Amino acid sequence: MATSQAPTRQAITLKGSTNLVTEFFKYAANTILFQRGVYPSDDFHMVKKYGQTVLVTQDLALENYLDRILKQVNKWLLTGSVTQLVLAIISKDARLPLERWVFDVNLVEQPADSAEPTPTKPESEIQAEIRYILKQIVSTVTFLPIIDTPTVFNILAYTHDSADVPADEWVDTDPLAIEASKSQQVKLRSFSTDVHRIEALVAYRYEG
Amino acid sequence: MTSIPKTPSRYRSRSDAKTPLTPSIISAFNSISISPQKRSHPADLSNPFITKSRQASPVKRATGGGVIVSDSFHRQAGGGVIRKGGIETRLDVISRDYLPPTSQPRPELKRSRSTPATRERTQSTGDNRDRFITTRETDDVAATLELMSLNPKTVSPGHTARLAAATGVPLNRRVLAYHEAPPASSSDSTLSQQRELARPLYGRPGELPSSTSSTTNKSRRIPTQPERVLDAPGMVDDFYLNLVSWSIQNVVAVALAESTYVWRADTGIVSHLSEAPEGTYVSSVDFSNDGAYLGIGLGTGEVELWDVEAGQKLRTMGGHQGQIAVLSWNAHILSSGCGDGSIWHHDVRVPRHKVMELLGHTGEVCGLKWRADGELLASGGNDNVVNIWDGRVGDVTEGARGQAKWTKRNHTAAVKAIAWCPWQSSLLASGGGTNDATVHVWNSGTGARLHSLKTPSQVTSIIWSPHKKEILTTHGYPTNAIMVHAYPSLERIAEIRDAHDSRVLYTAVGPAGDVVCTGAGDENLKFWRIWEGVGAKKKKEGKERSSSTRSGILSIR
Numbered sequence: 001m002a003t004s005q006a007p008t009r010q011a012i013t014l015k016g017s018t019n020l021v022t023e024f025f026k027y028a029a030n031t032i033l034f035q036r037g038v039y040p041s042d043d044f045h046m047v048k049k050y051g052q053t054v055l056v057t058q059d060l061a062l063e064n065y066l067d068r069i070l071k072q073v074n075k076w077l078l079t080g081s082v083t084q085l086v087l088a089i090i091s092k093d094a095r096l097p098l099e100r101w102v103f104d105v106n107l108v109e110q111p112a113d114s115a116e117p118t119p120t121k122p123e124s125e126i127q128a129e130i131r132y133i134l135k136q137i138v139s140t141v142t143f144l145p146i147i148d149t150p151t152v153f154n155i156l157a158y159t160h161d162s163a164d165v166p167a168d169e170w171v172d173t174d175p176l177a178i179e180a181s182k183s184q185q186v187k188l189r190s191f192s193t194d195v196h197r198i199e200a201l202v203a204y205r206y207e208g
Numbered sequence: 209m210t211s212i213p214k215t216p217s218r219y220r221s222r223s224d225a226k227t228p229l230t231p232s233i234i235s236a237f238n239s240i241s242i243s244p245q246k247r248s249h250p251a252d253l254s255n256p257f258i259t260k261s262r263q264a265s266p267v268k269r270a271t272g273g274g275v276i277v278s279d280s281f282h283r284q285a286g287g288g289v290i291r292k293g294g295i296e297t298r299l300d301v302i303s304r305d306y307l308p309p310t311s312q313p314r315p316e317l318k319r320s321r322s323t324p325a326t327r328e329r330t331q332s333t334g335d336n337r338d339r340f341i342t343t344r345e346t347d348d349v350a351a352t353l354e355l356m357s358l359n360p361k362t363v364s365p366g367h368t369a370r371l372a373a374a375t376g377v378p379l380n381r382r383v384l385a386y387h388e389a390p391p392a393s394s395s396d397s398t399l400s401q402q403r404e405l406a407r408p409l410y411g412r413p414g415e416l417p418s419s420t421s422s423t424t425n426k427s428r429r430i431p432t433q434p435e436r437v438l439d440a441p442g443m444v445d446d447f448y449l450n451l452v453s454w455s456i457q458n459v460v461a462v463a464l465a466e467s468t469y470v471w472r473a474d475t476g477i478v479s480h481l482s483e484a485p486e487g488t489y490v491s492s493v494d495f496s497n498d499g500a501y502l503g504i505g506l507g508t509g510e511v512e513l514w515d516v517e518a519g520q521k522l523r524t525m526g527g528h529q530g531q532i533a534v535l536s537w538n539a540h541i542l543s544s545g546c547g548d549g550s551i552w553h554h555d556v557r558v559p560r561h562k563v564m565e566l567l568g569h570t571g572e573v574c575g576l577k578w579r580a581d582g583e584l585l586a587s588g589g590n591d592n593v594v595n596i597w598d599g600r601v602g603d604v605t606e607g608a609r610g611q612a613k614w615t616k617r618n619h620t621a622a623v624k625a626i627a628w629c630p631w632q633s634s635l636l637a638s639g640g641g642t643n644d645a646t647v648h649v650w651n652s653g654t655g656a657r658l659h660s661l662k663t664p665s666q667v668t669s670i671i672w673s674p675h676k677k678e679i680l681t682t683h684g685y686p687t688n689a690i691m692v693h694a695y696p697s698l699e700r701i702a703e704i705r706d707a708h709d710s711r712v713l714y715t716a717v718g719p720a721g722d723v724v725c726t727g728a729g730d731e732n733l734k735f736w737r738i739w740e741g742v743g744a745k746k747k748k749e750g751k752e753r754s755s756s757t758r759s760g761i762l763s764i765r
Contacts, residue, residue, distance in 0.1 A: 061391035069386050083381065152392075157384045165384060173385040 013120070017195035018077040022070050024130050024191070024198065025103065029066060029087055029155070030056045031137050032101055036089055036144070038151050050127045054134060069155050072170065077196070080107060081163030086156040088176040091149045097176040097205065098147060100183075101137075104199040108192055121194050129191030133200055136188050143186070144204055178205045430692065430702045434734035435723065438471065438478075440464055445710055445729025447624065447641070447668065447684065448533045448574040448590070450492040452727045454716035455499030459516065460725060462733060463490035468504055470516060473718070482514060482521065494535035494542075501556070503542045505532025511544050513556055525554050525561045530572070536585070538578040541601055543585060545573030551587055553601050568595040568612045575626035579633060584613070584652055586636050588623025594638045596652050614655040620644040625681065627670040629695075639667025642685050649696075661698040663691065668713050673739050674721035680738060682726055684711030690726065692738060708732060 027049060034044045034055045039062065044055040057063055076082035082105055089099040154176060159165065177183075188200035442464035443451065451463040458473045466484040471477070484490050484506050492505035501522070504512040509528030514521050530547025537543075541563070542554045549569035554561040571590030578585050578599065585597040595612035621641030629635035634653045640646050645666055649659040665683040672679055678701060683689045688711055692702040708728035716725045722740060727733045 059391070065386075065388065065391055072386075153390055154385055155390075158381050159384055161382060163382070165382070169387050170384040171387050172382055175383045 013193070014078065014195050017193040018074055020126065020193055021077055021105070021196050021198060022074040024133075025073065025085060026066060026070055027054050027056070027130075028101075028103070028134065028137060028200075030054065031134055032087055032089075033057065033062075033153060035138055035141055036099065036147060036151070038089060038153050050131045050134065052131055052134070068169075072166070073157060076157065076159055076163055077105065079164070081160045082157050083160070084158035086158070086175070088154045088156060089147070089151050090154060090176060092152050093149065097178050098151065099144065099205065100176065100178060100203040102201045102203065104197075104201070106197045106199070108195055108197050121192070126191060126193055129189070133189050133191055137200075137202075140186070140188075140202060144202070145206060178203055182207055430704070430738055431736070432704050434707075435737045436735040438462075438733040438735075440727055440731050440733045442467070443714075443727055443729060443731050443733075444489070445713065446491075447622070447666075447711070447713060448491075448572055450494070450534045450574075450624075450714060451490065452714035452716045452725060452733070453493045453495045453502070454718055454725055455495035455502075455516070456497070456719045457499035457516075458719055459495070459499060460716065460733075461493045461495060461502055461516075462727065463493045463504070465489055468493060468502075468514075470502070479519070481516070481519060482512065491531045491533050492535045492544075494537055496537045496542075497539060501537075503535045503537065503544075505535050505544055507531040509546060511535070511542065511554060513542070523556070523561075525556075527562055528552065533572055533574050534576040536576040536578045538582045538585070538599065541578075541582075543576055543578065545569075545576040545587060545589075547572045549573060549589060549591070551576065551585075551597075555601070564601050566595075566597055566612070568597070568615065569593060571622070574622055574624040575638070577626045577628055579628045579636075579652075580630065581633060583633075584628075584636075586626045586628065586638070586652075587612075588619075588626045588638055590622040592619045592621060592623060592640065592644070593617055594619065594623050594626070594636075594648075594650075596636065596650075596655075614650070614652065616648070616650065616655075616657070618648055618657065618660075619646065621666065625667045625670040627672055627679075629672045630674045631672075631677070635672075637670045637672065637679060639663075639670050639681060642666040645683075647679070647681060647693075647698075659696060659698055661693065665689065666711075668711060669715035671715060671717045671724060674717070676739055678739070680717075680724060682707070682712040682715045684713065688712055688728070690724070690736065690738075702738075704736070707734065707736070 030044070031054060033039050034041060034057075039057060039059065043057050043059045043062070045058050046053045047056045048054075057066075073082060073085060084105060085103045087101040087103075088097050089101075090097045156173065156175060157170070182205050183203045184206045185201060185203040188202060190197060190199040192198065440462055443462070444465060449463075453461045455461070460471045460473060461481070462469050462471065466489050468481045468484075468490055470479055470481050472479075481502070482504060484504075485508070488507040490504055491507050492503075494503045495501070495516075496503070500516060502514045502516050504514060506512065509526065509530055509532060511525045511528070511532055512521055513523045513525065525542075528544065528546045528548075528550070532544045532546055534545040535542060536545075540555060540557050542556055543551055544554065545551050549567070549571055551566040551568070551573055552562050553564040553566075555563045566585075566587070569587065569589035569591050571592075573587055573589045575588030575594075576585070577587075583599045585599050587595045587597065589595075594614075594616040596614040596616075597612050616638070619638065619640035621644035623638050623640055625637070625639030625647070627637050629637070634651050635658070636650045636652050638648050638650065640648075642665070645663045647659075647661040647663060647667055647670060648657055649661075650656065651658055663681060663683060665687040666685050667681050668684050669682045670679060671681075672695075677695045679693045679695050679698075681691050681693065683691065688706050688708050690704040690707045690712060691700060693699060694701050707726060709730035709732075710728045712726050712728050714727035717723070718725065722737060724736050724738050725733060726736065
C-alpha cells in the first residue's frame with residue numbers, strides 16, 4: 001500500500017502510526033517506571049517486544065490506569081491535538097518534581113517535492129529506532145540521580161486548545177516543571193514513522 | 209491606583225467585568241491584544257503598549273517587587289482588563305502574589321501588582337497556570353516575563369509570539385493530566401516488609417527454625433525406630449513396582465505377591481482384599497482420591513477396580529501389554545503406567561474405559577503421579593526420562609496432548625520417585641536410580657530445574673511433607689536409608705540409615721502427614737513418625753505456609 005492515492009494512504013497510515021506511537025508510550029512509560037523504581041521491580045514481568053525484552057507491569061490497577069490514559073492519547077493523536085506527553089516523577093511526600101520525561105509529538109512534514117511518494121518506512125526500521133530509545137532510557141540510570149524517596153508519577157498531556165477533552169477525565173494542571181536552575185536536560189534519541197515524529201528528552205533535578 | 213507593592217488587582221477586579229474567562233476568551237486574548245469584553249476604560253484599550261512595548265522590554269529585574277511599573281502600567285492594569293471578577297476570583301488565584309500555580313510556594317517569584325494580569329490572560333478554565341510561563345524557572349525570567357505580560361491589553365500578537373518562542377511553550381496549549389492519581393503500588397510497603405521478614409528464613413539453612421526447636425536443624429531428632437512394624441510376607445523386592453498405598457481414610461493397602469491386603473490404621477484390623485488371577489501377580493496398588501476405590505495393577509497388564517468397603521471387585525480393565533508397574537488416580541481417571549512404556553487413562557465410569565494413551569517413554573513407566581489439581585501428570589520411566597503431561601483428557605487437536613509438555617532427561621537412571629509439592633503446586637520432585645541418585649526439583653510451569661540434590665544412594669521414592677517445608681526421600685543401594693531434607697535449602701535434616709534390611713522400595717505417607725509407611729523386600733512394613741501431627745501447630749503452620757509460599761515464590765525466582 002505504498003503509493004496509490006495519497007489521502008487514503010495518509011488515513012490508513014495515520015491510524016497505524018498512532019497505534020505505534022501509543023504502544024511506544026506504553027512501553028516507554030513502563031520502562032521508566034521500572035527503571036526509576038516508582039513501582040517495586042517485582043511488579044514487572046518481561047515481555048518480548050520490538051525484538052527485545054521489555055518490562056511491563058503486572059499490577060492490574062496500574063495497567064488499567066495507563067491504558068485509560070493512553071486510549072485518550074490515542075484519540076488525540078488521531079486528531080493531531082496532542083503535542084507533548086510528559087511523564088513526571090515527583091516525590092510522594094513533598095510533591096517535588098524530580099524528573100520529567102518529555103516526549104514531543106510532531107507531525108512529519110511531507111516533502112514538498114514528493115512527486116513520487118516517498119517510500120514508506122519499513123516497520124523494522126521503526127522498531128529499531130524504538131529499540132534504541134528504550135535502550136537509551138534504560139541506560140539513563142547511569143547518570144540520573146539516585147532516587148531514594150518514594151515517588152509517584154503523573155502523565156501530562158500538552159494539547160491544543162481546540163482539543164476535545166473529556167472534561168470529567170482530564171483536568172488542566174500544573175506542568176510540574178523543575179526550576180531551570182536545578183534542572184539538567186538530556187536529549188534522547190527520537191523515532192519517526194511516516195506520520196509522526198517522537199522526540200524524547202529527560203529533564204532531571206540536579207542540585208549543585 | 210498606584211499602589212505599588214500591593215496587589216490592588218484583587219479589589220479592582222471586582223469592579224470589573226465579571227465575564228468568566230472561557231477558553232474562547234482566552235484564545236481571543238491570545239490572538240488579539242486586549243479582551244474587548246470588559247473594561248472600564250475603553251480608552252485605555254488602545255494598546256498604548258504596543259508602541260511602548262519596548263518599555264516593557266525585559267529589564268533584568270531581580271524580583272517582581274522591583275518592577276518599575278510606570279503609571280501607564282497601572283492604568284492598564286487597573287483598566288479593568290484584569291478581570292478579577294472572573295475566573296480568577298473564583299479560583300482564588302489572586303490570593304497569592306503571583307505564585308506559580310503549583311502547590312509549592314515559590315517565594316522568589318514575588319509578584320506584585322499586576323500579576324493577576326498575567327494570570328488571567330493565561331487562565332484557562334479552571335487552570336490557574338500562566339500560559340506563557342508554564343515553567344517557572346528563574347525569578348529573572350519570570351519577572352521579566354511578567355513585566356512583559358503585565359498588561360494583557362498591551363499584548364500584541366507579535367509580542368505573544370515572541371513570548372511563546374522565548375518560553376518554548378506555544379500558545380493555544382493546555383497541559384492536561386488525568387483526573388485520577390496513579391494507583392499506588394498494590395504491594396505497597398507491607399508486602400515488601402513481609403518479604404524482608406520471610407527472606408532470611410530461607411536465606412541460610414541454619415536460620416530455619418527446626419520443628420524440634422533445637423538451634424541447628426541438622427540434628428533434629430526423629431525417632432530412628434519405627435513406630436510400628438507389620439509383617440509383610442511375600443513382599444517382592446522389585447524396584448519398579450509400587451505395592452503400598454495409603455488412603456485418605458487412613459487405610460493402607462499392601463500387595464504381597466498375588467494377594468492384596470488392607471490394613472485399617474484406626475482399628476488395626478487387617479483384611480484380605482483380593483487374589484490376583486492364576487499365574488500373575490500384583491504389580492501396583494493405588495487408592496482413589498476419596499479412598500473408596502482401590503486400583504490394582506496386575507502383571508498381565510490388567511487393572512482391577514475394587515470397592516474397598518464392600519470388598520468387591522467392580523471391574524477389570526484390560527488391554528495393556530505389559531505389567532502395570534504404577535497407578536495414579538485423578539478423580540474418575542485412573543492412569544496406569546505399563547511395562548511397554550505407555551500410559552493409559554482409564555475412565556472408570558464408562559464401559560470403554562481407555563480414554564487416552566500417552567506415549568512418551570521407551571522404557572517401563574515406574575513413576576506416575578497426578579498433580580493434586582489434576583492439571584498435570586508426571587511420569588518417570590526406566591528410560592531415565594521424566595515427562596510432564598497436560599492433564600486434560602479427551603480429544604483435542606492432534607498433537608496438543610500427544611506430546612509431553614516437558615520432557616526432562618537429566619536423570620541418568622530410572623526415575624521411580626516422583627512427587628508433587630503440596631504447598632506449591634508447580635513444583636515437581638523426581639529422583640533417579642542407582643546410577644543417578646539425584647533429586648531434581650522442577651518448576652512445571654516454566655520447565656526450569658530449580659534444585660538438585662545428590663544423595664548417596666538410589667532414590668526410590670520422594671514425599672513432600674504436607675505441613676512442613678521438607679522433603680523425605682527413601683533410598684535403596686547401598687544405604688537403605690530414609691532421609692529428610694529441608695526445602696528449598698535441601699539441607700539434610702535427618703537420616704535413618706538401614707531403615708530396612710534391604711532396599712526401601714515402597715513408601716506412602718499417611719493422611720495426617722505425620723507418619724510415613726515404608727515397605728521393603730525384607731518383608732517388613734514399617735511406620736515412621738517423621739513429622740509432628742498437625743493439630744495444635746496447624747495455625748502456625750498455616751500462616752507460615754502462606755508466607756513461606758510467598759517467600760518460596762521469591763526464592764524460586
